[in-house]
Amino acid sequence: MRAGIALDLTPPVPASSGEPSPPHDREITAxxxxxxLLQPPPPEPGVVSHLHIIGATITGKLQLAYATVEIPVTMVDxxxxxxxxxxxxxLRTLNLTGCLLxxxxxxxxxxxxxxxxxxxxSGTVSLFRADIAGDMWLTEADLTAAGTAHALQAPQLHVGGGLYARSVxxxxxxxxxxxxxxxxxxxASRLSNPTHAALRCDGLRLAxxxxxxxxSVDSGGVSLFGATIGGQCWFNDADIHSTTGWAINAPSVGVGGGVYGRGMTAQGGVNLFAATIGExxxxxxxxxxxxxxHALRAPGARIEGNLQLHNGATVTGDISLPRADVRATLLLSGSAFTGSTIDLxxxxxxxxxxxxxxxLPSVLDLRAATIGRINDSAASRPPRIELDGLTYQDLRPVLPAHQRLAWLDRGxxxxxxxxxxxxxxxxxxGHDNDARAVQLARHRKRRSHLRPLARLWGHLEDLTVGYGYRPGRAFVSLFALTAAVAIVFAxxxxxxxxxxxxGFQPVAFALDLVLPILDLGQEQSFIPSSETAWVAWTGAIAGWLLATTIIAGLTRRLSRSGH
Incomplete structure (x- = not known):
């Protein structure tokens, strides 16, 4: 110790004719x-005192509570x-590499x-409010707690450097x-806890x-509630299971970089409620x-980059993102959904x-969502799509109206x-014909929800003028009605x-009957016989209905064009 040399009590490899030294030859009392440690002997000149013991058996209880140790402590194996x-x-430093406690x-x-x-x-390691100015190394440690307690109890631990617990x-x-x-x-660590989070990092702060x-988390999951992570968060190829709650429970987590879980398994879902992710x-x-x-729950989350759930991802349960803000692309292509609702x-x-x-998921809820661009295909549309209040700037690919209308009919x-x-x-x-086709489909769909009389009037508007979006039908209807009346009276x-x-003119007489705003003097000068009176009445009534329908339809058309 005074010379700064390690005391190595590791038993020697036994010779062919001998046995290793008995355990009591390696014992040192605590x-x-x-x-x-409390009263170290003065070091030799030019040497820094250092307690360095290898391979010893420490009997009794090492009591250093409240002690101040001025020399480094190294006890290996x-x-x-x-x-x-x-x-x-x-303490200055403490090294317990390979020890059994x-x-x-x-x-x-x-x-x-x-x-x-x-x-x-070791059994339970308790470091409540401990302050480690340098690094803390737990690499390849094997910790076992009694009952349902945590094997490492370190709430409010402060580590100035890194906390390295690979392969624990x-x-x-x-x-x-x-x-x-x-x-x-x-x-590469293996963690488990039957009743609590196996990796409990609520309120954790990492630079x-x-x-x-x-x-690998066999049970208990990971909890990051309110944690702040200045860099990236890596879960690639992790296998996380929870039998009592979320596999990853991270509401209100703040991550300065990205969160990466490529190839991850989360048996119990991921909760990112109100999370903030910088990439x-x-x-x-x-x-x-x-x-x-819920397979992924992130209401109110803010993601500055992409949300990528693609490339063979398998999702059993809902994707819940109401009020979330995904600044770049929500990528779902190449994924498989089972019993899922995608809630946006x-x-x-x-x-x-x-x-x-x-x-396909069962439901895609886009109500009141704001989406810059939607890329989809007919084969990728769920059976039910809710679009009320959805706003978007672009649809890809650009499809004719009759294909896009199938998208609207799934609510x-x-x-x-x-x-x-x-x-x-x-x-x-600039696709005006497609725009008119969509508006016509809107009126037809609305018609199915009306009362019988209003529905009948809607059918008449559709037949005659296509609700104002098929004006050519008006002239066909007028021509057909006028021609029929003129043929009868001729x-x-x-x-x-x-x-x-x-003198009698059949066409002029028919126009007088059919068009209520026209007076050619024929209707006032001639009286139909009893056999054709019903034709006159029918023509006049049909003319009034047709004229009213045309005016209503064209008024609607002009009103929409003005907008």
Whole structure:
């Protein structure tokens, strides 16, 4: 110790004729270690004192609570008979690489340098409000808690550097509630907790990345409620299961960069309620299974980049994004949905891409959504689509009206707004015929919801003038009615009702009857016989109805054109 040389008590490899040294030859009492740390002997000239022990068995309980240790402590591959007590202690550095401990109680521990627990096997490690100025290393550690407690109890832990816990096995999981660190890496770790979050990071604050790549959570899930992550959040190829709640529960999480879960499995769904993500949310090829019907729940979330749920993603349950703001593209192409509703009610999305879906969701809810561009295809449209209040700038591909109208016919009830918006879109493109076809379809759909008399009047408007969007029908109807009346009275001329009147003209007489605003003197000068009186009455009534219908239809047409 005075010379700065390690005391190596590792048993030697046995010779062919001998046995390894007995365990008691490697034992050191905890009292001796505590005494050396609290009152270290003066070092040799030019040497920094350092307690460095390898392969020892520590008997008794190491009591350093409230102690101040001025020299570095390194104990490698040592076996502690009892839990070590370091609560409220202050140390320069602490290295317990490869040690075996029943437990480590170090609440409020202060370490000026690194805390190293690499390959350590221990019961519960408690670091409540501990302050580690350097890095904290848990790589390949094996921690086991009793009952349902967390194997690492470190709420409000402060780590000045990174917290590196790659390939950790934690039966009971890690509790980092309110902790702070530069970065947290639990990649390739195996965590479990039957009743609580296996990785509990509520209120966690990281200056840089959270890395959970290839992590395996057998039960308990991951909780990041209110966490702040300055860099990226990595869940690529992670396998996360929860039997009690969300697989990933991260409401109000704030991520400065992106969230990446390519190939991730989340058995229990992902909750990103009111989350803020500074770049993209990428879930390509992931498998999401619902918790309470929701596979991905992100109401009010704000995503500055893309939301990618494509490239073979499998979703069982709803995608809930009401009031969410996705600044770039919501990419759903190439995904399979089972029993899913995609809810974008009141959402704002730069572009929605669902040109090809392996399996269709049941419902697509776009009510009151604002979407810059929609890319879809006839084969990718769910059986039910709600479009009331939807606004959009562009539809791709540009399709003729009769193909787009099938898109509008998948709602549960009639609302004129989707038809009005589609007609305005076609007018913006200069496709006036398509715009008129959409408006005509709107009136026909509305007609099916009217009372019988109003429905009959609608049929008449449709037949005669196409609700004002087929003006050519008006002239055909007038010509047909006038011709029919003229033919009847040419065969059975009416009788003159005065001497010296004009001569009978069948066409003029028919025009006088059919057109109420026209007076050619024929109707006043001739009286139909009893056999043809009904034709005159029918022609006059039909003329009035036709004229009223034409005026109503053309007025509607002019009104729409003015808008």
């Amino acid at each position: 009292e001796i270690i505590a005494s050396l 040592c076996h502690f008979a009892e839990p070590a007590e370091l609560s409220d202690a202050s 029943p437990g480590l109680n170090a609440d409020r521990l202060k370490v000026e340098g690194d805390l190293v627990l690499r390959r350590t096997t 096995t934690a039966t009971g999981g890690l509790n980092l509630w309110g902790a702070q660190a530069f970065t947290l890496d639990v990649s 840089q990345d959270l890395l959970c790549t290839r992590a 993209s949310l990428e879930l390509a090829g992931c498998t999401l299974t619902a918790h309470h019907n 009610n009141h959402a704002t999305v730069g572009a929605l891409d669902m040109t090809s879906l392996n399996t 549960d009830s009639y609302n004129p707004l989707p038809h009005e918006r589609l007609a305005a879109y076609y007018r913006q493109l 065969a059975r001329p009416p009788q003159a009702n005065r001497i010296g009147g004009p």
